[in-house]
Amino acid sequence: MYLKFNWHQMLRLFFNKINLKPATLAVLIQAVAFFFVFSFAWIVKSQSLYVISAMPMWFISFLVLMQATVAAWFANITNMAKWWRWIHFIFPLAVWVMSQLHVPNAIYLIGFLLSLSLYWTTFRTQVPFFPSTAAVRQQVLTFIPQHQPMRIIDIGSGLGDMSMYIAKVRPDCLVNGIEIAPLPWLISVVRAKLKGSKADFRIGDYRLLNFANYDLIFAYLSPAAMSDLWQKAQAEMRSGALLISYEFEIEGVESTEVIQAGDNEKMLYVWKIK
Numbered sequence: 001m002y003l004k005f006n007w008h009q010m011l012r013l014f015f016n017k018i019n020l021k022p023a024t025l026a027v028l029i030q031a032v033a034f035f036f037v038f039s040f041a042w043i044v045k046s047q048s049l050y051v052i053s054a055m056p057m058w059f060i061s062f063l064v065l066m067q068a069t070v071a072a073w074f075a076n077i078t079n080m081a082k083w084w085r086w087i088h089f090i091f092p093l094a095v096w097v098m099s100q101l102h103v104p105n106a107i108y109l110i111g112f113l114l115s116l117s118l119y120w121t122t123f124r125t126q127v128p129f130f131p132s133t134a135a136v137r138q139q140v141l142t143f144i145p146q147h148q149p150m151r152i153i154d155i156g157s158g159l160g161d162m163s164m165y166i167a168k169v170r171p172d173c174l175v176n177g178i179e180i181a182p183l184p185w186l187i188s189v190v191r192a193k194l195k196g197s198k199a200d201f202r203i204g205d206y207r208l209l210n211f212a213n214y215d216l217i218f219a220y221l222s223p224a225a226m227s228d229l230w231q232k233a234q235a236e237m238r239s240g241a242l243l244i245s246y247e248f249e250i251e252g253v254e255s256t257e258v259i260q261a262g263d264n265e266k267m268l269y270v271w272k273i274k
């Protein structure tokens with residue numbers, strides 16, 4: 001019987017089988033793409049492969065473009081999120097352009113340290129920094145009953161705007177923020193000091209908090225975090241407490257309320273714990 005050799009399916013099977021975290025998968029994809037590109041270059045130009053300077057510029061540029069395309073294609077067949085495909089495509093091109101610009105090494109170090117302090121363990125938590133807007137803050141405020149002070153926390157508080165806004169408008173509430181990345185946390189602490197805000201910011205992982213200590217938990221995280229968040233909320237939040245998520249639903253769990261956070265804004269999903 002004739003068996004068709006299907007590269008596409010074989011690669012998908014290979015990548016799916018090893019079931020890696022996105023960041024590890026991304027490194028593997030670039031490595032496998034590099035292997036393909038290197039093999040191609042070896043076949044086409046074996047004599048001069050060890051002397052990059054001997055290769056014509058157009059050929060090196062072609063190889064870089066090939067690396068970018070193959071990596072983006074692998075990201076596509078492994079079903080990585082769309083933005084990862086763009087990262088895979090742009091990364092080899094950016095490395096090539098930067099190497100041509102002869103940027104001093106210190107700039108790379110500064111860039112690395114800045115990214116590290118801003119994004120910290122995003123590659124593990126899969127929750128990047130991205131601030132919500134004033135419209136979202138105003139909507140969240142509407143869930144705090146008039147004469148009923150609440151204990152409120154923004155899990156993944158970023159630069160602290162949500163907590164500081166609520167603390168200002170509802171000084172009767174106890175408002176906290178917890179942030180895992182050092183730079184946003186530090187900025188939120190300094191801003192709170194300068195503004196004289198009552199909001200309290202701590203650095204840490206919300207997954208280690210006891211959710212029973214809060215009446216309202218606001219989350220603007222990512223789809224990857226939602227299932228675990230729900231498990232924790234169900235296990236720890238007291239009956240009647242509110243879990244509010246901006247933009248991201250919990251798969252298979254119907255929310256108590258869904259409202260649009262404002263014109264051109266995404267949805268706010270609210271779960272009242274039973």
Ligand SMILES: C[S@@+](CC[C@H](N)C(=O)[O-])C[C@H]1O[C@@H](n2cnc3c(N)ncnc32)[C@H](O)[C@@H]1O
Nearest residue numbers: 125127129130131132156157158179180205206
């Ligand atoms: C999309 S931003 C939202 C920022 C802020 N809540 C807002 O609405 O503007 C998500 C934030 O959560 C932080 N984060 C991610 N995982 C976290 C964790 N496990 N514990 C605490 N913060 C976390 C990220 O560093 C990032 O700053």
